[in-house]
Amino acid sequence: MxxxxxxxxxxxxxxxxxxxxxxxxxTIPCGHSYCMGCIKxxxxxxxxxxxxxxxxxxxxxxxxxxxxxxxxxxxxxxxLKKTGLQAAPPAHCYAGPGDVVCDxxxxxxxxxxxxxxxxxxxxCETHLQPHFESPAFKKHKLVQATENxxxxxxxxxxxxxxxxxxxxxxxxxxxxQRIQEREKELQDLRQAVQSLTRSAQAAVEDSERIxxxxxxxxxxRRSEVKxxxxxxxxxxxxxxxxxxxxxxxxIAELRRRDAExxxxxxxxxxxxFLLSCQSVCTPPGPGDLPSITVNSHLSFEA
Numbered sequence: 463m464x465x466x467x468x469x470x471x472x473x474x475x476x477x478x479x480x481x482x483x484x485x486x487x488x489t490i491p492c493g494h495s496y497c498m499g500c501i502k503x504x505x506x507x508x509x510x511x512x513x514x515x516x517x518x519x520x521x522x523x524x525x526x527x528x529x530x531x532x533x534x535x536x537x538x539x540x541x542l543k544k545t546g547l548q549a550a551p552p553a554h555c556y557a558g559p560g561d562v563v564c565d566x567x568x569x570x571x572x573x574x575x576x577x578x579x580x581x582x583x584x585x586c587e588t589h590l591q592p593h594f595e596s597p598a599f600k601k602h603k604l605v606q607a608t609e610n611x612x613x614x615x616x617x618x619x620x621x622x623x624x625x626x627x628x629x630x631x632x633x634x635x636x637x638x639q640r641i642q643e644r645e646k647e648l649q650d651l652r653q654a655v656q657s658l659t660r661s662a663q664a665a666v667e668d669s670e671r672i673x674x675x676x677x678x679x680x681x682x683r684r685s686e687v688k689x690x691x692x693x694x695x696x697x698x699x700x701x702x703x704x705x706x707x708x709x710x711x712x713i714a715e716l717r718r719r720d721a722e723x724x725x726x727x728x729x730x731x732x733x734x735f736l737l738s739c740q741s742v743c744t745p746p747g748p749g750d751l752p753s754i755t756v757n758s759h760l761s762f763e764a
Contacts, residue, residue, distance in 0.1 A: 475535075475538065475539050475542055477495075477500050478494070478496070478517060478518055478588055479496055479497065479500035479501070479504065479517060479566075479568060480497060480500050480567070480568040480569055481567065481572065481588060482497075482569065483539055483542065483543065484496070484497055484535065484536070485497045485499065486498035486531055486536065487531070487532045487535040487536050487539060488529045488530060488531060488532055489532045489535065490523070490527055490529070491521075491523060491527055492516045492519055492521040494517075494519065495532060496517075498529060498531065500568060501517075501529065503568070504517060505526060509526075512524055512525070512526075514526050514527070517592070518591075520595065520596045555572050555573055555586070555587075556570060556573065557572060557574070561574070562574040562577065562584050562607035562608060562609055563584065564584060564585055564589055565583040565585070566583070566585060566586075567586060567589070572586035572587075572588075573586060574586055574607035575587055575607055576593075576605065576606065576607055577604070577605050577606070577611050577614070578593065578599075578602050578604055579614065580602040580603055581602065582611055582612065583611075584607050584608075584611065726738050726739065
């Protein structure tokens with residue numbers, strides 16, 4: 463039981479970075495405690511980002527928290543040291559000859575249990591925990607701890623490259639197939655456009671031919687109607703002119719007879735009056751002129 467209690471005490475007062483008893487212990491805002499030098503060393507590496515995190519719970523802080531020595535915790539650690547308690551882990555956790563060491567242990571190195579092919583680093587059980595707890599390490603590839611990490615990472619990269627090349631080849635094949643399909647669609651569409659253009663041109667030419675023939679037919683009909691109207695006009699005018707001439711002749715004859723009657727009515731020669739009266743007083747024969755009516759608004763029908 464005493465050994466279990468000692469282990470509990472060691473866990474409570476050990477730095478999770480160096481795994482030794484706390485030296486100049488400081489407690490950061492999240493509540494975890496570290497050696498002053500250990501946490502400063504970790505945070506110095508994050509100065510370029512301006513964001514600092516707890517190595518255990520990964521809680522972030524900005525700006526950088528001011529570190530102050532936890533006096534009470536320091537006194538407790540000193541008492542633990544005086545009682546002879548050690549914060550060291552079992553001996554089998556330390557790296558021995560031929561073992562892969564943890565790249566993040568400060569001081570005496572612990573035996574690495576896993577290597578990360580992305581970080582190109584090896585981790586002990588404690589320093590490996592962020593890879594299981596933080597989403598930032600979710601896609602990192604962990605393998606059994608190995609010394610030839612660079613070589614293994616290269617092999618892994620080659621395997622990944624081979625797999626990616628297969629994926630790339632499949633993607634390229636699908637892309638080329640899609641290009642061929644689109645080129646076929648493009649060719650079909652161009653042929654459809656050409657066919658449409660030819661059909662439209664043929665329709666235009668047919669309409670031009672039809673309307674040209676229609677215009678010619680109308681022009682011929684217009685010429686025929688015009689000629690017919692002129693013929694009817696000439697016939698009507700000719701009839702009217704003949705009738706006009708005969709009317710003028712008749713009027714002249716009537717005026718001549720009227721003058722003779724006027725002269726005869728004033729003569730004093732009774733014998734001459736009687737002889738002339740019979741011939742002059744005979745009325746002209748019945749009019750043999752045809753009745754004709756000239757309409758100035760003639761209607762011409764084709």
